[in-house]
Amino acid sequence: MLAHLPTPLEPADRLGRAIGLAPGRLWVKRDDLTGLATGGNKARKLELLVADALARGSRVLVTAGGPQSNHARMTAAAAARAGLGCVLAFNADPPPAAEGNQLLDRLLGAVLRFVGPVPMEALNDIVARIGAELDAAGRPAYVVPVGGSSPLGASAYVTAADEIVADLGHDDVLVVTATGSGGTQAGLAARLGHRRVLGVDVGALADPAPVVRGLAADVAALVGLAAPAGEPRLLRDQVGDGYGAPTEGTRRAVRLAARTEGLILDPVYSGKALAGLMSLDPSVLDARAVVFLSTGGVPALFTSRYAGWLAADEDDPTGPPPF
Ligand SMILES: Cc1ncc(COP(=O)(O)O)c(C=O)c1O
Numbered sequence: 001m002l003a004h005l006p007t008p009l010e011p012a013d014r015l016g017r018a019i020g021l022a023p024g025r026l027w028v029k030r031d032d033l034t035g036l037a038t039g040g041n042k043a044r045k046l047e048l049l050v051a052d053a054l055a056r057g058s059r060v061l062v063t064a065g066g067p068q069s070n071h072a073r074m075t076a077a078a079a080a081r082a083g084l085g086c087v088l089a090f091n092a093d094p095p096p097a098a099e100g101n102q103l104l105d106r107l108l109g110a111v112l113r114f115v116g117p118v119p120m121e122a123l124n125d126i127v128a129r130i131g132a133e134l135d136a137a138g139r140p141a142y143v144v145p146v147g148g149s150s151p152l153g154a155s156a157y158v159t160a161a162d163e164i165v166a167d168l169g170h171d172d173v174l175v176v177t178a179t180g181s182g183g184t185q186a187g188l189a190a191r192l193g194h195r196r197v198l199g200v201d202v203g204a205l206a207d208p209a210p211v212v213r214g215l216a217a218d219v220a221a222l223v224g225l226a227a228p229a230g231e232p233r234l235l236r237d238q239v240g241d242g243y244g245a246p247t248e249g250t251r252r253a254v255r256l257a258a259r260t261e262g263l264i265l266d267p268v269y270s271g272k273a274l275a276g277l278m279s280l281d282p283s284v285l286d287a288r289a290v291v292f293l294s295t296g297g298v299p300a301l302f303t304s305r306y307a308g309w310l311a312a313d314e315d316d317p318t319g320p321p322p323f
Contacts, residue, residue, distance in 0.1 A: 001047070002035075002036050002043055002046055002047045002050065002078055002081060003034040003035060003036060003043035003044050003046075003047050004033065004034055004035040004043075005034070005044070005159070005163070006163040006166075006167075007029060007030045007031050007033050007034060007160075007163070008029075008030045008033065009027050009028070009029050009030070009163070009164060009167040009168070009291070010027065010028050010030060010261075011024070011026070011027055012026045012027060012028045012260075012261050012263075012292070013026065014260040014261055015028075015256065015257060015260040015261045015263070015292075016290075018256055018260055019256075019277065019278050019282070020282040021282055021285070021290060025285075025288070025289060025290055026289075026290050026291075026292065027168070027289055027290070027291045027292070028261065028263060028291070028292050028293075028294050029160070029163075029164055029175070029291050029292070029293045029294065030294055031044070031160065031293055031294060031295050031296065032264075032270075032294045032295065032296040032297075032298070034296070036074050036077050036078065036081075037073055037074055037076070037077035037104060037108065038073075038104070038296065038298055038299060039296045039298075040070050040074060040295055040296020040297055041157075041184050041293070041295040041296060042070060042071045042074040042075070042147075042148050042296075043074060043078075044156035044157065044159065044160060045148035045149075045153035045154065045156045045157075045183060046074055046075060046078040046144075046148060046153075047156060048152050048153060048155065048156050049078075049142075049144055049148055049150070049152060049153050050078050050079075050081075050082050050084075052142070052152060053082070053084065053142035053144075054082060054084075056140075056142065057140055058084065058140045058141060058142035059084060059085060059139050059140050059141070060079075060084055060085035060086065060087060060134050060139050060140070060141045060142070061075055061078070061079045061084050061085070061086045061087075061141075061142050061144055062086075062087045062088075062089075062127050062130050062131045062134065062141050062142070062143050062144065063075045063087075063088060063089075063127055063143070063144040063145070063146070063148075064088065064089035064090065064091070064115075064123035064124075064126060064127045064146055065088070065090065065091075065120075065123070065146055065147070066090065066091060066092070066120065066204070066243060066244060066268075067090050067091075067092040067095065067102065067244075068100050068101045068102070068244065068268060068299070068300040068303060069088075069090065069101060070101060070266075070269075070296060070297045070299070070300070071146070071147050071148055071181075072088040072090070072101065072105060072110070073101040073104050073105055073108070073299065075088070075110075075144055075148070076088065076104070076105050076108035076109070076110035077104075077108050079108075079109075079110070080108050080109060084142075085111070085139065086108070086109070086110040086111065087110065087111045087113065087130055087134070087141075088105055088110045088111070088112050088113065089113045089114075089115050089123060089126050089127055089130060090102075090112065090113070090114050090115065091115060091116070091117055091118045091119070091120060091122070091123055092114055092116070092117060093114055093116055093117070094114045099302070099303040099304060100299040100300045100301075100302050100303040100306075101299045101300060103299075104299055113130070119206070120146060120181075120204050120205060120243070121205065121206065123146050124145055124146055127143050127144075127145070127146075128143055130143075131143040145181075146181050147180055147181025147182070147183055147204070148181070148183060149181040149182055149183030149186070149211075149215060150183075151215060151218035151219050151221075151222050152222065153183055154182075154183035154184070154186045154187040154190075154215050154216075154218075154219045155187055155190070155219045155222050155223055156187060157183065157184050157185075157186070157187020157188045157190075157191070157219075158187050158188075158190055158191040158219065158223050158225075160187070160188065160293075161175070161187070161188045161190075161191035161192050162191065164291055165191075165192075168289050168291075170288065170289075171192065171196070172287050172288040172289065173192065173196055173287050173288070173289045173290075173291055174196055174197075174198055174285055174286065174287035174289075174290050174291070175188050175192065175196060175197050175198070175291045175293055176198045176200065176273060176274075176276070176277050176290065176291065176292050176293065177197065177198070177199055177200070177273060177293040177295065178199070178200055178202050178269035178270055178272060178273035178293075178295055179199030179200060179201050179202065179208050179212065179234065180202050180204040180205075180243075180269060181204060181205065181211070182199075182205065182208050182211040182212040182215055183215060184293070184295065185197055185199035185208075185212050185216075185232065186211075186212045186215035186216040186218075186219055186232075187215075187216075187219050188293075189212065189216040189228050189232060190216045190217075190219035190220040190223065190225060190227075190228060191225070192228075193228045193229065193230070194216070194228050194229070194230045194231055194232050194233060195230060195233065196287065197232070197233060198233045198234075198235060198276075198277075199212060199232060199233065199234045199235070200234075200235045200238055200272055200273040200275075200276030200277070201234055201235065201236045201238070201239060202238070202239065202243060202268060202269055202272050202273075203239035203240075203242050203243040203244075203245070204243050208232075208234060209231070209232050209234055212232040212234070213231065213232055216228050216232070235276040235279075235280075237276075237279070238250070238272045238273075238275050238276045238279070239272075243268070244267075244268050246267055246305070246306065246309040247272070247275065249272075249275035249278070249279065250267055250271040250272050250275045251271075251309065251310060252275065252278070253265065253271050253272075253274035253275040253278055254266075254267060254271040254274075254301075254310065255310075256274070256278070257271075257274055263294060264298050264301070265294065265297075266295075266296065266297030266298055266300050266301060267300055267301060267306040267309070267310070268297060268300055269295055269297050270293075270294055270295050270296070270297060273292070273293070273295075274292060277290075277292060
């Protein structure tokens with residue numbers, strides 16, 4: 001077992017009030033509490049993917065991501081737990097020092113490869129090539145696609161949707177999630193339908209809509225459900241200057257979650273997802289329950305890029321208290 005499941009579904013009335021939702025309407029699904037090297041949404045996917053790798057006799061997990069990839073960090077942890085090797089490719093140049101997730105990647109014993117600033121879409125070909133090299137060297141490799149978003153990996157979010165429906169006791173829900181490689185949104189939509197899932201695009205893909213639509217249909221087929229009707233719901237105005245780029249809305253969202261619920265979001269994914277939710281008029285939240293999916297990613301907060309940005313316009317912490 002890699003992931004601690006089911007994760008809690010917690011009421012978030014203080015955060016809800018701050019964004020215009022009546023008591024009892026906003027919930028947080030705590031997928032930051034899945035465990036596995038500080039936790040996050042990828043633990044659910046890796047549970048299924050690592051079982052598949054072991055069944056196939058693989059000896060090494062290979063995957064890729066952005067420089068602060070949580071998926072890479074959690075793959076490294078899953079490999080350690082399963083007694084497998086791990087090779088991680090990053091679409092960046094080598095940094096002067098390992099920070100945040102990369103510090104943990106090294107601690108977990110992964111081999112890191114920096115392939116320069118190529119688009120995220122190019123990484124799946126690169127990991128396939130690394131996998132073939134390892135196979136040829138007698139180290140059978142299991143290639144985990146970027147974000148763990150194969151149909152099998154994404155199907156883990158059917159279970160997450162089941163947990164939400166069971167805890168609420170109904171399915172009149174709108175789940176709000178960050179959408180990077182698209183698997184999380186796709187798995188939720190395969191179970192709940194596209195109308196009940198709102199993905200906030202974080203800018204990892206040039207256009208996540210066809211990816212989410214295709215993956216949701218593949219996941220539904222895999223688990224024996226009908227393909228969800230309609231189109232994925234995506235909010236695409238929170239990206240800012242690109243994937244990982246800090247924005248003012250994200251800073252406000254990360255602070256609000258921390259100060260109303262003691263909930264720590266991350267600057268690349270869940271912070272942007274909450275910024276997206278905060279940007280909406282509450283009247284468009286057309287469901288009895290709004291569930292914000294907290295997906296983890298906290299290690300990135302402790303890098304110089306984001307720690308500095310988060311504190312930049314902070315009140316003087318040694319000054320008089322604001323209450
Ligand atoms: C913290 C966090 N939240 C959300 C996501 C988005 O999930 P997906 O790639 O399935 O769209 C990721 C993906 O890397 C993530 O690391």
